[in-house]
Amino acid sequence: MTNDASPNTQPTYYQEVERKGYSRRDFIGFVTMMTAFMGLEKSAIGQVAKALETKPRIPVIWLHFQECTCCSESFIRSSHPIVADILLDKISLDYSETLMAASGFQAEEAMKNTMTKYKGEYILCVEGSVPTGADGVYCMIGGKTSMQILEEAAAGAKAVIAWGSCASNGCVQSAKPNPTKATPIHKLLKANVPLIKVPGCPPIGEVMAGVIVHLVTFGKIPELDRVGRPKAFYSKRVHDSCYRRPFYDAGLFVETFDDENAKKGYCLYKVGCKGPSTYNACGVMKWNNGTSYPIQSGHPCIGCSEENYWDNGRLYERASAFAGFGIEANADTLGKVALAATGVAVAAHAVATNVRKKKLIFELEKEGKQSEQELKS
């Protein structure tokens, strides 16, 4: 490895911040915000600032497979301009089909260069799922299938970040019947690199920035939960930080979207809110620079950061459809039918008992009556 190949020759984040004309005050503001988002203590602000001041930027390769680019959109709209300007856009991103200026052969060259020059040091971000059906022809870039590209890029990565529900869980394109066999990347990664899942459709921009800043600051991946999501952002359910929660506890619910209760801002549970089953930071961080989030604008949470949310029941109902029993059937319809059938079976059995075991019952009764008679005498 030549000296040139080391990221140490790269400018630090702070140098880039200065070069872009941000003030020290802007920088500290950004650091404080990120530290808070990452759920760290106030004392960590200094640590984060120091890291950004002294650590050279980490090269990033950002791959786009089967997706809609809403993750990128969310990221560049992250509330603090430094996120888009410094972390991603101008400095760190060596390859991103959407955001880079280069295209075609040039772009592929740039990626190859980063991969060889910064082997073992770059972060691989993956947005979108990998279609494995029909030998991967559904998503090919520069003559290679997304599977091949992923394998090559992951082999030399320091860490892999799966952006969004597509890369983390397969998202909507892997919904039944999943014609392209869209597959989340954790099922495909062969290289032994740490993987961070950042699900959501899209994930919150600040969450994405937080994950990157964590990697930069501490040089290692953030603490993950059992399914591989950063605990700092995914350990609480939307329900746990929902401002409509008092209505839930009180038992006051919106029944239909245009009723009086909806106007009063009651809980959206009965119109299908998946907040109680969804792990995300929407209630705390909110969206669009902290303006609002779906529940605040009167829409139930659809559980976009949960695995299979598109197949696990309907969006605007609590009870879910039962496959194979008609669109209107849910578990309770089926249960009631089974209960009625059981009732009929039990009644039939009772009748059959009296017919088929007539002799037995007769003898028992006779025996009992006999005893009764004998007691009288």
Next chain:
Amino acid sequence: MANKYLHIHRLRRVYVWELPVRFYHWLNALVIIALIATGFYIANPLAIQSQHEASGQYTMGWIRYIHFAAAYLFFFNFLFRLYWGFVGNKYANWKQFLPISKKFFKEMWYVFRMDIMMLKGKEHMSIGHNAMAGFIYFLTFIAFLVQCLTGFGLYAPMSTWWLPKLFTWVPAVFGGDILTRQIHHWSMWFFILFAVIHVYLVFYHDYVEGRGEISSMGGGWKFIEEEVFERNHHQTPNPEN
């Protein structure tokens, strides 16, 4: 005097269900009913109209509180029953529930023909559970397990205690809380159907056997015919020896 009663069955009192089993049974029945009732409410709460501020009432909160309190009782009661399967009498023994011997299968098949298909033949007279009942209770215990796993898995994020936290792996296995909750809901129907059939069959046995089946879960006694008693000192599906 004595020969007056000769044609009448001589019944011997057998202490079948010990007090801990009876206690377990009724606590279990009670909390399951509470769990089903509150579970239905949690799944589909009533549309209450209220003039009060949300802070003035706690309806959903209380219902869920009852569900979770009953859930803890249910869980520990279940653990206790498993324990009693090793230290209780032979009718409570774990071998009563597992189809692990040829005899067990033979008896299940026989009960199936006599009591379900209503074929004619010699009645099957067991003292504790018959093999079929034992097997159904085995399935019931599996449903208990499913309900505890999914329930505590869903409960874990609301709790700070280590015990529910032991179950955090459950939703991860099922791919998230949404599906876990649905499984929890679906398996509730097993309990409802079981309870209906079970209570019916208890009455059925009381009716066709005349040995005090219903009251056996009250006092613990069953009244077993002298002949049966002499034929087989402890007729159980998987005898201990």
